[in-house]
Amino acid sequence: MTAAEDQHTVSPFATMIVLPIAGLVAVLHCVAATSAEGYWFDEVYMLAIGRHHLDWGSADQPPITPALAALMDAIAPGSVLALRVPVMLATAAAVVVAALIARELGGDRRAQGVTAFAQATGVWVALGGHWLTPYMLEPVQWLLMVWLLVRWIRVRDDRLLLVFGVVAGVAALTKFQVLLLCAVLIAAVAAVGPRELLRRRLLWAGAAVAALLAAPTLLWQHANGWPQLSMGSVVIGEADALYGGRFGVAVQMLLFAGIIGTALMGYGLWRLWREPELREYRFIGVAFVVLFVVFVAAPGRPYYVAGLYAPLAAFGALGLQHRRQTGRRGRGWLVWMAGVSSAALAAAVLVLSVTIIRADAGEQIAGDTAAAYHALPEEQRQHTVVIGQSYIVAAYLDGYSTRFGLPQAYSTNRSYGFFPPPPAEYDTVLYVGSDDDEISSYFAQSRPIADVGDDMQAYLLTGQRRSWEQIWPRMRTLTVG
Structure with a gap:
């Protein structure tokens, strides 16, 4: 220069x-x-x-x-x-x-x-x-x-x-x-x-x-x-x-x-x-x-x-x-x-x-979900998948998974919806959210089994009616409900 x-x-x-x-x-x-x-x-x-x-x-x-x-x-x-x-x-x-x-x-x-x-x-x-x-x-x-x-x-x-x-x-x-x-x-x-x-x-x-x-x-x-x-x-x-x-x-x-x-x-x-x-x-x-x-x-x-x-x-x-x-x-x-x-x-x-x-409830969400998950009979846990209603819930579950012994979480919201769905052998769901409206129609039975955080519940869904390959694209959303 x-x-x-x-x-x-x-x-x-x-x-x-x-x-x-x-x-x-x-x-x-x-x-x-x-x-x-x-x-x-x-x-x-x-x-x-x-x-x-x-x-x-x-x-x-x-x-x-x-x-x-x-x-x-x-x-x-x-x-x-x-x-x-x-x-x-x-x-x-x-x-x-x-x-x-x-x-x-x-x-x-x-x-x-x-x-x-x-x-x-x-x-x-x-x-x-x-x-x-x-x-x-x-x-x-x-x-x-x-x-x-x-x-x-x-x-x-x-x-x-x-x-x-x-x-x-x-x-x-x-x-x-x-x-x-x-x-x-x-x-x-x-x-x-x-x-x-x-x-x-x-x-x-x-x-x-x-x-x-x-x-x-x-x-x-x-x-x-x-x-x-x-x-x-x-x-x-x-x-x-x-x-x-x-x-x-x-x-x-x-x-x-x-x-x-x-x-x-x-x-x-x-x-x-x-x-x-x-x-x-x-x-x-x-x-x-x-x-x-x-x-x-x-x-x-x-x-x-x-x-x-x-x-x-x-x-x-x-x-x-x-x-x-x-x-x-x-x-x-x-x-x-x-x-x-x-x-x-x-x-x-x-x-x-x-x-x-x-003030965030992330750790509480993961802790409450883990308590509900580990309360399930061991045989049932082996084919139970944990799904968060929103990507935020799923991310907290994944973030604290090693601390609370949780399996990998799933969700159909945001990026989670574009990741692979649960394996076919998982036909029972522990669903964490404010309600179960979007997923309950795909299962024969859904019932709340635990409170999660301040305003959510853990729902246990059994009797899967459709495969995950069919459910996933129908439930996928980018909007946080």
Whole structure:
């Protein structure tokens, strides 16, 4: 790289500011991970898939998170802390990459530190940064992709575009939303520049690498009828109940960035539209706005744009830096207040995340089910299958199976419905759910035999009338009843 190729001089990486922030994030999430008394339901779902059904895909998730769960469970069986090590590292790494983005944009040590702090104190990061789920592994991947692009703009090294393709392919094996991100980024670059990027051969070579990496899970989806596409309508249908509809999604999509993060994002977006020297980076703001509109209109999940919070915050932090350099310091106390408030809110949310899991009934569900299962006569148990009404129930049963001596669980809900049905020799069912309406017609007799959790029962069904090969596709559903 020659000096002429460098559009602006970058400051040294703010090691003594950024790494302590990232380290503190890792430590706090480690404390939260060990304080929680059980699994978050989405991570025990990943664990169950990884233990019993690891494949190139599942109905609603690509394979990387279940594979990580299976790996950590093999290293330290039953350890919740070990299970969460990959996501805690990813959460801390996102803080570092956020600062690297600020550095590439010309941010000094303070701007890098502010950007890192904004990433570290995001509400969404605080809530789930220690849960091994696809949506908590995704932000660092998106941030890496943005960093590669902004670095390419500065140094014009096309090898970065090939690496971009590798990261995009890995991200597609983690969560499918990255495919939409890539499409929107390309459209945004075509609309507002830098269009030179689209003429680079290694960009399209990187796209080919990404497609090659993502091919196995896409082929799995094709072979199973593209259940991921059907999940779109499920997500839309759940938006009202979970997030308060489109308005709730829009508000949470902004507030999940945290207090200082949201403020910096707003300032960063304003600067992107206003400052001529940021024209080559304007596509990032366009991509965020487009995705925001799409995910509100659909509606999607509020965390779908979490991977773009830090880049926009970096533009805001860069604006504060320019104000300092030009003597227009403004009301610095507002920034300090926003920072303190953001940290306090993040700490409160982190405590809340531990409380949520403590209040969860997963272990109780598995314990009550195990008691009912082991109370059956041994001869009957040998041909009894345990089925959960929802994938959440089935995942808890699988997650705690070694502790309570439960067999592998089944369900016709979500990804479980696309796994193989029970073997033909299992003609008796211990069914765990709020009711037995969907399955009772396939058996001659059904009767409740035990209470499970706070509001469910274990039903014993005998006298099977149809084979599992006939029952399974008829009961299969992606919606949680």
